[in-house]
Structure formats: structure tokens, C-alpha cells
Amino acid sequence: MGNKVTINEIISTPLKRISVLGGDVFHAMKKTDDGFSGFGEAYFSQVDSGVVKAWKKHLKMTLNLIVPTGRVRFVFMDNDGLFREEVIGENNYVRLTIPPEIWFGFKGDFENTSLVLNIANIEHSPEEVELKDINEIKYNWSTY
């Protein structure tokens, strides 16, 4: 039968950026928001300019990805081999909710290091993560 999760189940939610003198406030996630399915862990990943980190798939974790600094190109692939690309960051300030069973990779698409926050519904555990080498899933990561 195979797993039925598809790239269409990825949710993109626009987030508020509130202008404040001396430094803005950026919403990330509320427990009453769409896509919230419990809090397990929050952690940051930096991604340097032009660097690709790929590929990873979580078997149990739902990810909520937010990029408060810079810009990141995310590429998702479901078990049907369909791709979806989302470029998010300061200037397209949205949250991406990724269900389990989706392969993903990401690339720093900014002149400096970008920052990704993941608000996950479970704590990170290597036991629920599958990894593939970047070349095991063919994708054109070169900048358009």
C-alpha cells in the first residue's frame, strides 16, 4: 500500500511581523494555530550561504519551520516522488508545517547565514530519522 502522505499536506501559514522601533517582533507559533500538534522540542539550524543540507525524513515528527533571518529554499519530496519547493524567510515570512514521511532538504539562499527554527511536536531522536546522501535523490539545487 505505501504511505499516503503527499506534498499537498504541507501547510504554509503567513505569519505576522510587527514593526517596533529598535527591532521588530515576529510571530512564530501559538498553541491555537493551524498545524500545531503539540510541543516536543524547539531547535535552530543555521545554513550558510549556498550550502545544501539534504536529505532527511522524519517518521514521526511534524515540523514547523520558520526562518526569522535570511532566506532558505526548502525542497520536499513525498513517497510518490513528487517535489515541492518553498522559499521562505524575512521577506516571505511564513511557517511551513511538514507532516512525517516527507523527504526534505534545504539550501541557504541568502548572502549571509540563514537561521531556521523548527518547533517540533516530539523531541528529536535519531531513531525516527532516515537520511539519504544528497545524490540519492536527484534535484537541481543550482541557483536559478
Add this chain to the structure above:
Amino acid sequence: MGNKVTINEIISTPLKRISVLGGDVFHAMKKTDDGFSGFGEAYFSQVDSGVVKAWKKHLKMTLNLIVPTGRVRFVFMDNDGLFREEVIGENNYVRLTIPPEIWFGFKGDFENTSLVLNIANIEHSPEEVELKDINEIKYNWSTY
């Protein structure tokens, strides 16, 4: 009688920074961590270099403050008028857990804009926030 929360109840928890080629991973909070008292909302505040944002007191919210980018000087004051200062950021990567009823302010202590993540146990609501003008609580914010 007055409220009995003191600055000694602020918890400072060292966090892991994991070295990864192309961009490090920074822990922020796990649900099993000290200081976790439920998830209500996560949001970012930027603070520009040299800017002071002060003063604010939450009546109900417990804050968990993390600075993944830059460096921020936090100043806390309890209802006894006692101050506590903590400088945190990339190079002193700790989480500060602040109980309700503590006055606080913060200053961007980095050459560029710094970023603060607050993982709060309740959703932000103006009804549980008290504000004071920066001059209403005397503190020497000048850089040492």
C-alpha cells in the same frame, strides 16, 4: 504582603550548540527540560545594536529566552527592587527562564541586530503585561 517572586528564581540553563558542516544546530527547549511549564506561544524579538527595550512585566507568563544570533544584555528587577543582569547570546549560549512578576528590559549588545526567541507558557496577551517607561526604573544602561 506583596509578591514573593525574586530574581533568584530566574533559571539559567546552558544549551548545546552542535557543530555541523555548513551551519550549526542550536538547542532551544525540550518539553522535558528544566523550566518548561507548557507551550503557549513562541515569538521572536529583534533588538538593534545599542537599543534598549524596557520595562515590561508579565503577570502570568513564564518566559524562556534564547539568543541564537548576536548578544543581548537582559536586566531583571524583582518586587524587592533587586536587579540581576545576564548577558547571553551565541557565545554564552544559555536559556533564561523568567517567572511572572519580574520586571525586565534588554539591550542589543552586538554590532548587528540580535535576535531573541521567547518560548512562553501562555499566548501573549496585553492584559497580563505591565509597562513602564525606561526612566521609571533607574538603571545604568550605558555600555561598560
